[in-house]
Amino acid sequence: MQSPPFFASSEPASNADSPAPNAGAPAFSPLYRQIKGLILRSLQAGEWKPGDAIPSEIDLAARFRVSQGTVRKAIDELAAENLLVRRQGKGTFVATHSEQHVQYRFLKLVPDVGDISQEGPAEREIIDCKRLRASADVARALALHTGDAVLQVRRVLSLAHEPTILEDIWLPGAPFKGLTAARLAAYHGPMYALFETEFGVRMVRAQEQIRAVLPDADQARLLQVTPDTALLSVERVAFTYDGKPMEMRRGLYRTDKHYYRNELQ
Amino acid sequence: MQSPPFFASSEPASNADSPAPNAGAPAFSPLYRQIKGLILRSLQAGEWKPGDAIPSEIDLAARFRVSQGTVRKAIDELAAENLLVRRQGKGTFVATHSEQHVQYRFLKLVPDVGDISQEGPAEREIIDCKRLRASADVARALALHTGDAVLQVRRVLSLAHEPTILEDIWLPGAPFKGLTAARLAAYHGPMYALFETEFGVRMVRAQEQIRAVLPDADQARLLQVTPDTALLSVERVAFTYDGKPMEMRRGLYRTDKHYYRNELQ
DNA sequence: CAGTGGTCTAGACCACTGG
């Protein structure tokens, strides 16, 4: 192997290691993080699509002219972030929302008794799907300007044949041009899988803000509860590879037969 | 370095890698996991206390007669699980709830504006602290029998001088013999830090079940809200090194000026 | 069987800490 090739690279300074722009500190970045950044860039660029195998560690080591161990450490981190999935004997694959046997990776609601798979697939009903102008809140969450075009979807998910989740979803208009209620209704599988295959938008990370609220009349009716039923309000912003917010979602969860599960570590 | 020493070891089969007792499958366990198990055992046994430095990687490699890289991988996993903390140039330390600058590691409630440190330290008021017999629910959560002695604590935490969290805490009687309201009130710092220093109980992991509820009259009074205020119910079970549940806790959170924050990845 | 990821080793060198 030759000397490390990327320290004086002509690559634009778009490393994935968020170097915290301190003018004074050169912010040492180890080689494996630079490799990680290059792999990430290939993922963003769509060189390998969700579900695909990426090249073997040996191939990547040759491509980047580093040792296999260095590639390995880069892939380790990407796998820990759920961007890649390793399968011994087979290869390393780009994570996808489609074929994951955990159908809803970001849905933390589980039934009091049994598990989510016993309830069968969620029944989905699209209540509404329209284009409108972003409110200040939505614009801020999606890093848009107030008044920019956004798509709003309202839907109800039923678990065990009981309406359980009411969601309002806001999407930036441009990347989701062509998304309609019909298309949503026709698609079977997680919404994020549809985003992947139809719009090339891959959600990799999200953060949620959870509160307890009482529903308004509309919400109560759609969830078939009385207006004095406390509900979980789950506000989510989801991000793509490059860290851009690409979805905002506000869910109202009934928690009479389910709970939001969280592991602390 | 000599040949790996632990494959035919006389150690009792208490590896940390949960070998899933399939009689048919020998369940290959790599060396670094066995080392991890041994380090974990030393942690459980109290060989190194929270806040202490553990021996250097070179020392551990010599002790276990493996390469530094193997020790390193074992420590990597323990650090990823927040049981150890690495500090370059200084050493590897046993994680503690005491001196962490994130004072409340397991508390995910954050203010709508600003951050938790701006609100100053939480004011704590012990409402009640008594010994009683475990109900069926509590016994199940703590892996006790119904009727076993447990300690129950009720307290209110105020953030920004406003009562925000009402907690009922149940602890198994035996390990917490001698814990009184006075002792709790006298201690400044996280309750889990007190558990560490005074009772040798170290919480390393927890899971929470979150629901939306309405308070009863007592609860509403203590939190200074009206009974029609929706609150977050956060039920937590916390575990020690050996995976034994050692605390059950039910928190009621006001979410009018705070929210429960969760990162999904 | 070849090809993949997974483990283990040994040694060199770097970055950071504190005396």
Next chain:
DNA sequence: CAGTGGTCTAGACCACTGC
């Protein structure tokens, strides 16, 4: 400066998959 964790390499071998 010595001691710590952090990086990088190179090579050997193991475990798993699928042809």
